[in-house]
Amino acid sequence: MSKKLALSIEDLHVTYQLNGASGKNKVARAVDGVDLQVAVGETLALVGESGSGKTSMAHAIMRLIDPSAGKIVIDGVDVVPLQGKGLRSMRRNFQMIFQDPFESLDPRQRVIEAVMEPLEIHRIGGSESERREMALAALAQAGLRPAAEIGERFTHQLSGGQRQRVAIASAIILKPALIIADEPVSMLDVSLRAGILRVMADLRDQLGVSYLFITHDLSLAWMFADRIAVIYLGRIVEEASAVDLIANPMHPYTKALVSVIPVPEVTALEDRIILTGEIPSPASIPSGCRFHPRCPLFRELGEPEQCLTQDPVLQIQSNAESHHVACFFSEHNKGNQ
Amino acid sequence: MSLLEIRDLHISYPNPKGEFFAVDGVDLTIEKGEFVGLAGESGCGKTTLALSIPRLLPRGSHIGAGSIHFNGVDTTALSEEGMRALRWKEISVVFQGALNALNPVHTIGSQIAEPIRIHDESVSKKQAHDRTLELLEAVGIPARRFEDFPHQFSGGMRQRVMIAMALSCMPKLVIADEPITALDVMTQAQILDLLRSLCDRYSLSMLLISHDLSVLAQTCDRVAVMYAGKMAEQGPTSRVFGNHGAKHPYTQRLLSAYPNIKHERKFIDGIPGYPPDLSQEQVGCRFADRCDVALSRCATEVPELIDIGGGQSVACHLASDIRAGVQ
Numbered sequence: 001m002s003k004k005l006a007l008s009i010e011d012l013h014v015t016y017q018l019n020g021a022s023g024k025n026k027v028a029r030a031v032d033g034v035d036l037q038v039a040v041g042e043t044l045a046l047v048g049e050s051g052s053g054k055t056s057m058a059h060a061i062m063r064l065i066d067p068s069a070g071k072i073v074i075d076g077v078d079v080v081p082l083q084g085k086g087l088r089s090m091r092r093n094f095q096m097i098f099q100d101p102f103e104s105l106d107p108r109q110r111v112i113e114a115v116m117e118p119l120e121i122h123r124i125g126g127s128e129s130e131r132r133e134m135a136l137a138a139l140a141q142a143g144l145r146p147a148a149e150i151g152e153r154f155t156h157q158l159s160g161g162q163r164q165r166v167a168i169a170s171a172i173i174l175k176p177a178l179i180i181a182d183e184p185v186s187m188l189d190v191s192l193r194a195g196i197l198r199v200m201a202d203l204r205d206q207l208g209v210s211y212l213f214i215t216h217d218l219s220l221a222w223m224f225a226d227r228i229a230v231i232y233l234g235r236i237v238e239e240a241s242a243v244d245l246i247a248n249p250m251h252p253y254t255k256a257l258v259s260v261i262p263v264p265e266v267t268a269l270e271d272r273i274i275l276t277g278e279i280p281s282p283a284s285i286p287s288g289c290r291f292h293p294r295c296p297l298f299r300e301l302g303e304p305e306q307c308l309t310q311d312p313v314l315q316i317q318s319n320a321e322s323h324h325v326a327c328f329f330s331e332h333n334k335g336n337q
Numbered sequence: 338m339s340l341l342e343i344r345d346l347h348i349s350y351p352n353p354k355g356e357f358f359a360v361d362g363v364d365l366t367i368e369k370g371e372f373v374g375l376a377g378e379s380g381c382g383k384t385t386l387a388l389s390i391p392r393l394l395p396r397g398s399h400i401g402a403g404s405i406h407f408n409g410v411d412t413t414a415l416s417e418e419g420m421r422a423l424r425w426k427e428i429s430v431v432f433q434g435a436l437n438a439l440n441p442v443h444t445i446g447s448q449i450a451e452p453i454r455i456h457d458e459s460v461s462k463k464q465a466h467d468r469t470l471e472l473l474e475a476v477g478i479p480a481r482r483f484e485d486f487p488h489q490f491s492g493g494m495r496q497r498v499m500i501a502m503a504l505s506c507m508p509k510l511v512i513a514d515e516p517i518t519a520l521d522v523m524t525q526a527q528i529l530d531l532l533r534s535l536c537d538r539y540s541l542s543m544l545l546i547s548h549d550l551s552v553l554a555q556t557c558d559r560v561a562v563m564y565a566g567k568m569a570e571q572g573p574t575s576r577v578f579g580n581h582g583a584k585h586p587y588t589q590r591l592l593s594a595y596p597n598i599k600h601e602r603k604f605i606d607g608i609p610g611y612p613p614d615l616s617q618e619q620v621g622c623r624f625a626d627r628c629d630v631a632l633s634r635c636a637t638e639v640p641e642l643i644d645i646g647g648g649q650s651v652a653c654h655l656a657s658d659i660r661a662g663v664q
Contacts, residue, residue: 045418049521049522049523049524050492050521067531085412112479148471169526183526185585189378189379189548190378190548190549190550190591190594190595190606191378191591191594191607191608192592193594193605193607194594194604194605194606194607195607195609197604197605198604198607201604216521218522219595219597219598220595220596221447222596222598222602223596223602223603223604223605226442234563242602243602246598255521257522257523258598260522260525260526261598262549262551262552262554262555262595263521263554263555263595263597263599264550264554264578264592264595264597265554265557265579265597265599266554266555266574266575266578266579266580267554267599269555274526274530275523276548278491278493278494278524316432333517
């Protein structure tokens, strides 16, 4: 291992017990054996549809839910066995930015108090005035200037974009090794998105912050991340550098997703691959390759037995550096067999 | 005659500071069978404009001036009763939150059948049932799901139910207010394709409202972009998103706020600043403060929406100068 890792996930599983009338004693496997690594200073985008398991993964990493198996190593420490005090003190190392800045902040709190709170919890900063200074610096870093003036406002007086900047300031003030950003701009107007992402990119460049950037938006992932991992029904189906994944998608699912990315220009609609149906329930994951019921390639190849019976693992493609695909018949395989 | 012709429409709401001028002198035309996209960011007035057509504006809102001609009739002059005859039968709406708009205790079949019989008393139960099955087929829901309840449907399927309901009385115009906003990319593509095909199949006119310009580029015949209560630009999709290009600086800036995977990877641009406060009186071009190519006259003179040829019109002093220079 040459690269220092901010996050290393090994064979992570998250399951939910279903007790509803329709799902008695059923188990939903929301995350079903995921390996992922984020190097220090790197941004990995985790891209998937709703029901893909991407939010369960974020919550497991944040230890908001307990994984059923696997390791989550953050800055060299496996956080899965940690409980109570040990977990609390480790928490300063990984912070989360949530999707909805209207729900993640207390409207009765002043901005400066919201940003100082993590310092108080972790007993950082010798005095109140020292903490205040640190909070003002974090606000300025998040692009809220003049920080002293904005710090005195109540969070409910801020716009959506400003609130998301407060959330960023609260996340960076502890100097975490990893920030998990869960759809950080999807609730914001298009004209405001660049400002928030620019602040996040500056923090990456200046402070070496590592991001796990969770989104359903492939084009945003392409623009912002170094690498992209595509998750489908609890499993990573493809992982590559952002540019390579979009230019040369190899998994049939990724291919379809890339083909329907809206672009702000007139394009040929015939090239789109629109999958039928929807992502199945994680309580009834299809046998063999979990994507086979919706896979255009599976049908095109005359429904090969292998796809029905064997579960493809994420494998490196020899013709492309660090491009991993979980498909028996990805373009490369077809070309060489 | 166009199916819909909105002229110089003004709509305001009372607010603590006095009055909020949400729509301030807007024109919009929709032809029969035409698929029009209406874009703009939060607060630009696009939903207010759209909901004024079936007159579903919130209480207190006020149409100050202008006209809305639907099929030749000025609906602003119609009584509530006259309007009720148009609503749903001639003009229907697909609302944004499909989960909230459906009744959780009724089957989706009965909810689609209900408006059919309410709006046409001569329709028998059997006929309404048959018509519902036909609609389910048209929107891609298997007939066996007739007796299912809304909670048994995914977000995308619920949106299909909403579309079936909007089509139940065979309207001439369907207004879809952000119908795909909360959906996944693949489901978005499915729903947009469905809307497009229904538009063609039933010769419907469609007004699709979206904050996402890139979504409209692939679906609509024509696109209209609003900014701060005014129409900034409108024109055929093939021109605005094609080689000819958008001519209003706001549309141009908005387009560069999207990543474009067909081009070189680069960081998206934002638009610094905020839209003006529409409870204040506006002078000059409303985008002038945020515009990096503004002229001195932009601060004082309101730019008119000017036809620049090819069906495209732009409300920008620069665009009118370009046109004057050419002639």
